[in-house]
Amino acid sequence: MKTRITELFEIEHPIIQGGMHFVGFAELAAAVSSAGGLGIITGLTQRTPQDLADEIRRCREMTNRPFGVNLTFLPAVTPPDYPGYIRTIIEGGVKIVETAGNNPQKWLPALKEAGIKVIHKCTSVRHSLKAQSIGCDAVSVDGFECGGHPGEDDVPNFILLPRAAEELAIPFVASGGMADGRSLVAALSLGADGMNMGTRFIATKEAPVHDNVKQALLAASELDTRLVMRPLRNTERVLKNAAVERLIEKERTLGPKIKFEDILPEVAGVYPRIMTKGEMDAGAWSCGMVAGLIHDIPTVKELIDRTMSEAEQIIDRRLARFLHAA
Numbered sequence: 001m002k003t004r005i006t007e008l009f010e011i012e013h014p015i016i017q018g019g020m021h022f023v024g025f026a027e028l029a030a031a032v033s034s035a036g037g038l039g040i041i042t043g044l045t046q047r048t049p050q051d052l053a054d055e056i057r058r059c060r061e062m063t064n065r066p067f068g069v070n071l072t073f074l075p076a077v078t079p080p081d082y083p084g085y086i087r088t089i090i091e092g093g094v095k096i097v098e099t100a101g102n103n104p105q106k107w108l109p110a111l112k113e114a115g116i117k118v119i120h121k122c123t124s125v126r127h128s129l130k131a132q133s134i135g136c137d138a139v140s141v142d143g144f145e146c147g148g149h150p151g152e153d154d155v156p157n158f159i160l161l162p163r164a165a166e167e168l169a170i171p172f173v174a175s176g177g178m179a180d181g182r183s184l185v186a187a188l189s190l191g192a193d194g195m196n197m198g199t200r201f202i203a204t205k206e207a208p209v210h211d212n213v214k215q216a217l218l219a220a221s222e223l224d225t226r227l228v229m230r231p232l233r234n235t236e237r238v239l240k241n242a243a244v245e246r247l248i249e250k251e252r253t254l255g256p257k258i259k260f261e262d263i264l265p266e267v268a269g270v271y272p273r274i275m276t277k278g279e280m281d282a283g284a285w286s287c288g289m290v291a292g293l294i295h296d297i298p299t300v301k302e303l304i305d306r307t308m309s310e311a312e313q314i315i316d317r318r319l320a321r322f323l324h325a326a
């Protein structure tokens with residue numbers, strides 16, 4: 001399948017694995033890229049730029065296909081060493097960067113000068129247009145269904161994607177709720193040039209996370225995610241667990257007075273405990289509604305191959321049949 005996204009990133013299939021904290025290590029990124037998609041290492045999971053340099057090197061040893069690095073710009077009391085991470089990405093020869101969170105404008109000149117293509121993750125049409133106007137090459141349009149931070153507008157992909165298609169000139173991928181060939185065809189129909197998956201890629205053999213996490217995804221339904229941190233305007237979709245119930249209770253009792261410090265036990269530093277140690281109630285972790293569509297733990301290649309053959313069958317047979325039924 002050839003789309004503007006496969007052309008832009010020089011990949012075989014229009015499938016991207018979005019950056020995921022403590023999931024997007026070299027093992028997963030390399031598996032996705034080797035299977036013909038675009039794998040992405042999560043930059044800030046690496047504690048220092050030097051650690052990121054090592055991770056990029058490890059990934060390159062595992063695949064000779066293109067892969068990217070995610071850089072997430074979030075408000076922080078002590079911001080990460082962004083200039084250091086950017087330098088590492090450039091010196092590491094990485095040619096694709098997925099940015100997310102705040103406007104990446106400040107970092108674009110350095111990235112562009114190094115010939116790096118930038119795809120920015122946006123949860124609204126206005127942010128997508130902004131990304132286009134500052135020179136991003138593509139956008140990942142993240143609907144309300146998505147795992148992680150869906151923004152504050154709550155527009156699901158059935159509306160958000162065609163709205164993005166109405167306004168954007170640069171290519172975009174559909175993100176949030178994507179799981180299989182049906183998702184890919186729907187995304188293409190709504191105007192996207194491919195899809196980005198987060199949660200679905202966690203439930204794969206190569207995802208370097210504790211088996212408890214994968215089992216939790218198998219057990220979860222589409223009803224099992226919760227939105228937290230809305231009062232802080234930092235809304236996150238997470239899988240419900242004991243810590244999330246506690247967090248929601250704090251939000252209920254403290255109301256608009258709630259501060260980030262009030263919920264530190266439920267959100268700070270919890271990812272390594274969950275993803276690496278498998279302590280499933282340690283805190284809130286991002287998870288999409290798409291958990292309801294996850295019923296197995298295939299290899300990344302099996303997942304991508306079957307997604308592509310399912311998409312081709314839907315286009316060639318199911319959809320074509322409607323047209324030729326008369």
Ligand SMILES: Cc1cc2nc3c(=O)[nH]c(=O)nc-3n(C[C@H](O)[C@H](O)[C@H](O)COP(=O)(O)O)c2cc1C
Binds near residue numbers: 288
């Ligand atoms: C466990 C987890 C961690 C994530 N961490 C990040 C992150 O650090 N930076 C980022 O830009 N997006 C992050 N995301 C969002 C994904 O890249 C992607 O946009 C999202 O998962 C798409 O929705 P889906 O889960 O329905 O596929 C995370 C998602 C999950 C599930």
